[in-house]
Amino acid sequence: MAGIVSYGSYIPYRRLKRSAIAQVLGVAAVKGERAVASFDEDSVSMAVEALRDALRGAPGPSVQALVFATTTPPYAEKLNAAIVGAAAQLPAEIRAADSTGSSRAGISALLAAADAVTAGAERAAVAMADCRLAAPEARAEQTNGDGAAAFILGARDVIAEIEASASVTREFLDTWRGPGERFPHTWEERFALTQAYTPMLTGVIRNLMAKAKIAASDLARIVIDAPNPRAVDEVVRALKLDPARLADPLAATVGQTGAAHAGVMLTAALPAAKPGDRILVAGAGEGADALLLRVTPAAAHFRPRHSVGGMIESKGEVSYANYLKWREILPTEPPRRPDPDRPAAPPMLRSERWKFGLVGSRCVACGTPQLPPQRVCVKCRTRDQMEPYPFADRSARIATFAFDRLAYSLNPPTINVVIDFQGGGRFLCEMTDCEPERIAIGEEVEMTFRRLFTADGVHNYFWKARPRRQERP
Amino acid sequence: MASNGIKDRVAIIGMGCTRFGEHWDKSVDDLLIDAAYEAYESAGIAPEDVDAYWLGTMGSFSGLTLSTPLKIPYRPVTRVENFCATGSESLRQACYAVASGAYDVAMAIGVEKLKDSGYSGLVVGQAPNDGTLGNITPPASFSLLAPAYFKKYGLDPEKGKDVISRIAWKNHRNGARNPKAQFQKEVPLESIKNSPKVADPLGIMDCSGVSDGSAAAIVVRAEDALKYRKDPIYIKALSFIAGPGEGPMSPEYDFTTFPEVVASAKDAYAQAGIKNPRQEISMAEVHDCFTPTELVLYEDMGFSPRGTAWRDVMDGFFDLEGKLPVNPDGGLKSFGHPIGASGLRMMYEMWLQLRGEAGPRQIDNPKLGMTHNLGGAPGRCVSFVSVVGRSLG
Numbered sequence: 001m002a003g004i005v006s007y008g009s010y011i012p013y014r015r016l017k018r019s020a021i022a023q024v025l026g027v028a029a030v031k032g033e034r035a036v037a038s039f040d041e042d043s044v045s046m047a048v049e050a051l052r053d054a055l056r057g058a059p060g061p062s063v064q065a066l067v068f069a070t071t072t073p074p075y076a077e078k079l080n081a082a083i084v085g086a087a088a089q090l091p092a093e094i095r096a097a098d099s100t101g102s103s104r105a106g107i108s109a110l111l112a113a114a115d116a117v118t119a120g121a122e123r124a125a126v127a128m129a130d131c132r133l134a135a136p137e138a139r140a141e142q143t144n145g146d147g148a149a150a151f152i153l154g155a156r157d158v159i160a161e162i163e164a165s166a167s168v169t170r171e172f173l174d175t176w177r178g179p180g181e182r183f184p185h186t187w188e189e190r191f192a193l194t195q196a197y198t199p200m201l202t203g204v205i206r207n208l209m210a211k212a213k214i215a216a217s218d219l220a221r222i223v224i225d226a227p228n229p230r231a232v233d234e235v236v237r238a239l240k241l242d243p244a245r246l247a248d249p250l251a252a253t254v255g256q257t258g259a260a261h262a263g264v265m266l267t268a269a270l271p272a273a274k275p276g277d278r279i280l281v282a283g284a285g286e287g288a289d290a291l292l293l294r295v296t297p298a299a300a301h302f303r304p305r306h307s308v309g310g311m312i313e314s315k316g317e318v319s320y321a322n323y324l325k326w327r328e329i330l331p332t333e334p335p336r337r338p339d340p341d342r343p344a345a346p347p348m349l350r351s352e353r354w355k356f357g358l359v360g361s362r363c364v365a366c367g368t369p370q371l372p373p374q375r376v377c378v379k380c381r382t383r384d385q386m387e388p389y390p391f392a393d394r395s396a397r398i399a400t401f402a403f404d405r406l407a408y409s410l411n412p413p414t415i416n417v418v419i420d421f422q423g424g425g426r427f428l429c430e431m432t433d434c435e436p437e438r439i440a441i442g443e444e445v446e447m448t449f450r451r452l453f454t455a456d457g458v459h460n461y462f463w464k465a466r467p468r469r470q471e472r473p
Numbered sequence: 474m475a476s477n478g479i480k481d482r483v484a485i486i487g488m489g490c491t492r493f494g495e496h497w498d499k500s501v502d503d504l505l506i507d508a509a510y511e512a513y514e515s516a517g518i519a520p521e522d523v524d525a526y527w528l529g530t531m532g533s534f535s536g537l538t539l540s541t542p543l544k545i546p547y548r549p550v551t552r553v554e555n556f557c558a559t560g561s562e563s564l565r566q567a568c569y570a571v572a573s574g575a576y577d578v579a580m581a582i583g584v585e586k587l588k589d590s591g592y593s594g595l596v597v598g599q600a601p602n603d604g605t606l607g608n609i610t611p612p613a614s615f616s617l618l619a620p621a622y623f624k625k626y627g628l629d630p631e632k633g634k635d636v637i638s639r640i641a642w643k644n645h646r647n648g649a650r651n652p653k654a655q656f657q658k659e660v661p662l663e664s665i666k667n668s669p670k671v672a673d674p675l676g677i678m679d680c681s682g683v684s685d686g687s688a689a690a691i692v693v694r695a696e697d698a699l700k701y702r703k704d705p706i707y708i709k710a711l712s713f714i715a716g717p718g719e720g721p722m723s724p725e726y727d728f729t730t731f732p733e734v735v736a737s738a739k740d741a742y743a744q745a746g747i748k749n750p751r752q753e754i755s756m757a758e759v760h761d762c763f764t765p766t767e768l769v770l771y772e773d774m775g776f777s778p779r780g781t782a783w784r785d786v787m788d789g790f791f792d793l794e795g796k797l798p799v800n801p802d803g804g805l806k807s808f809g810h811p812i813g814a815s816g817l818r819m820m821y822e823m824w825l826q827l828r829g830e831a832g833p834r835q836i837d838n839p840k841l842g843m844t845h846n847l848g849g850a851p852g853r854c855v856s857f858v859s860v861v862g863r864s865l866g
Contacts (some may be wrong), residue, residue, distance in 0.1 A: 336591065336592050337592050337593060337594075337596070338592060338596055341599065341601070342604075343602065343603055344601035344602060344603070344604075346601075347601060347602050347603035350603070351605065354605065355603050355604065355605050370722055371722070372605065374722075378719055378722045378723055379723070399621075399728070400617050400620055400728050401617070401620065402609065402613040402614065402616045402673075403613070403616070403670070403672055403673040404608075404609060404610050404612070404613030404672050405670055405672060405673075406594050406610040406612055406613065406671055406672065407608050407609065407613065409608075413672075414608060414609075414613070416607070416608075416609045416613055416614075418617065418721065418728070420724040424724070425722075425724075426721065426722050426723055426724045426726075427721070428607060428609070428721045429607065430607070430608060441620065441621075452604065452608065460604040461604075462604060
């Protein structure tokens with residue numbers, strides 16, 4: 001039976017205090033803070049972070065299908081999943097698709113990946129991420145959050161079996177955004193709450209429990225994500241679910257992460273699950289999807305490198321002004337520097353493994369790792385005796401650094417670091433998610449996949465260093 | 474590696490140099506015409522006496538950049554580019570051309586017009602690429618030297634800042650005595666130290682001047698030189714080294730040296746027969762693109778033992794009145810840095826100093842001068858070193 005083999009998650013480093021928004025705009029503040037993708041992140045880069053973490057926990061057979069779910073794909077036309085797959089160094093021989101359009105896209109993608117496994121794929125991956133915008137003064141500007149989750153599905157070595165699933169799809173109007181629009185429109189919220197989210201979630205969960213022949217008391221953990229969180233209370237009341245078993249909606253710490261949210265909540269809940277536990281997962285959009293997981297004994301030994309809890313604690317603030325600049329909601333004076341050129345297609349294809357996967361080379365003759373990949377060894381000058389050598393998961397230390405106040409950045413100063421990798425290899429790259437005063441020679445860093453800039457509509461993805469993030473709380 | 478040199482085989486018989494700075498009223502054509510005609514007049518020759526030209530520039534392309542405004546009558550004009558060492562490279566090519574006997578009279582001329590771009594700092598275009606080449610500006614890439622040098626030699630950041638500020642102070646003091654410099658004003662140490670940060674610890678006053686300008690030299694074989702004038706200067710050494718770019722790839726590189734400079738200085742000293750540069754060199758123009766560069770160069774060129782250049786800086790060893798004046802004309806810092814022209818501007822100061830024409834900044838009886846020109850960044854650069862003298866032998 002198909003199930004979850006591994007999972008990973010990602011909460012970006014920056015937090016925006018909701019009171020800071022309220023103070024500037026003179027609106028009421030929602031409690032807590034929200035996670036904010038940095039100026040160099042988007043749904044693709046965050047999905048890569050979560051997927052890399054999930055893949056680390058799933059050695060063995062390679063993935064044969066990938067679904068990337070988001071309501072904020074960086075490209076409207078061009079397969080975003082292909083970028084995610086290249087950065088995560090998935091093999092080329094996979095089926096890949098983007099799943100988008102609805103906050104329910106993440107759970108729908110998870111079910112599609114499970115179907116791929118049921119149909120014979122050894123492993124299938126789903127990566128879900130969102131980086132949603134809302135207009136200043138919209139309540140969603142405060143309640144949204146940015147984040148990602150990823151799951152590797154398979155038929156063997158599963159830590160949570162999918163026992164049953166149920167879906168419903170209805171056409172109704174609550175949240176919509178046309179091509180070219182930055183901010184979504186929403187209908188008056190009582191309508192969707194009473195006529196859509198509450199009845200559809202109630203119906204789909206009731207249907208699921210009937211299929212699986214279980215009662216509310218059999219559910220150890222309940223993960224329900226609804227665009228309007230009040231629908232969750234209504235569903236709990238209608239189905240007589242135990243509110244104490246509801247998973248943390250992460251509202252005060254992260255915010256609602258769109259298509260990723262049910263997945264993010266699930267990855268936050270899974271570490272505490274015990275073998276035999278049943279977990280209900282449901283998400284709503286134009287309809288609802290629900291699935292029932294049963295935790296296996298293998299889960300007792302499984303821990304991803306990064307936990308949601310750990311990433312919630314590993315954070316730094318962003319001001320509302322910077323948030324507005326990062327999202328280009330607030331236009332700013334352009335720098336007196338030329339705009340960057342778009343990266344060129346042929347060189348990108350030639351260096352796909354380097355650019356997207358941070359795969360360098362190692363000289364077979366002398367053993368020296370080097371990046372970018374070389375043909376003539378930097379150490380022994382031997383020609384064409386190189387093997388691929390991945391650097392993305394290796395830690396490194398700062399050898400020296402530079403603050404660049406002349407280079408254009410949405411978060412000046414640009415910090416450049418020269419880093420030496422554990423096991424060999426040196427690289428000069430940008431540093432992100434860091435506080436300038438804490439940069440020092442000898443500090444440990446790790447690599448992260450980022451969007452450096454966008455030129456002529458081409459998003460230029462590459463790797464940066466960041467301070468090593470806390471692994472577990 | 475054989476590097477035989479052309480000691481005493483080529484002489485410079487005339488030079489020209491425009492003032493460097495913001496030439497809002499002059500085009501590349503104007504600057505080239507001004508520098509070239511000053512050089513013709515300095516050598517006492519007519520334009521048609523020059524057999525071949527080497528034009529150094531980053532921003533303009535092909536020999537037509539020079540032949541068109543000067544109306545050069547169907548002669549060879551080669552455009553050369555080698556980053557910020559472009560001007561020196563054009564001189565090197567012209568010298569080899571006359572030394573080989575292929576031509577009798579050659580001109581090396583460099584030009585750059587940086588102020589027309591509307592951008593801050595230097596802008597270098599890149600060939601179409603995969604978007605992984607990084608986003609580091611020149612001040613930031615040279616600022617990598619500062620924390621590494623300070624840490625290696627035990628200078629706390631304040632002391633380190635004092636040292637690099639004093640280098641800028643010295644160069645401005647020299648430039649204040651030069652009517653062709655971009656900035657002809659002494660700058661108090663405190664203003665240098667407190668100038669707005671560009672790439673910590675570098676402030677704007679640690680950076681060379683972005684400017685427009687042109688400089689030119691006319692070279693002939695040494696045996697012909699006295700036909701043109703009684704006081705030519707002679708090429709003792711020309712060395713040019715391009716590194717394999719190991720710095721950004723090898724953990725062994727520690728950002729306190731330019732191996733390319735060490736190699737080119739060693740080569741040049743061998744060509745010129747110099748054993749102890751600290752004592753034998755009368756003066757030097759070095760590539761002070763940013764103040765930490767000049768600090769590290771002192772050690773790479775053997776002016777100061779490793780780890781001690783900062784003491785020599787503080788002791789005034791490289792001041793105009795010091796034992797080994799460096800950048801007597803103000804350097805890139807105060808004279809300005811129009812890329813293609815800079816290497817020839819350095820040589821222009823040697824031309825003036827060796828012939829006693831440097832006015833208020835004249836060094837007492839110099840015999841051997843040296844120019845050093847660098848392009849690229851720490852760990853991956855090209856380096857040029859020349860030695861010139863006022864007499865043969």
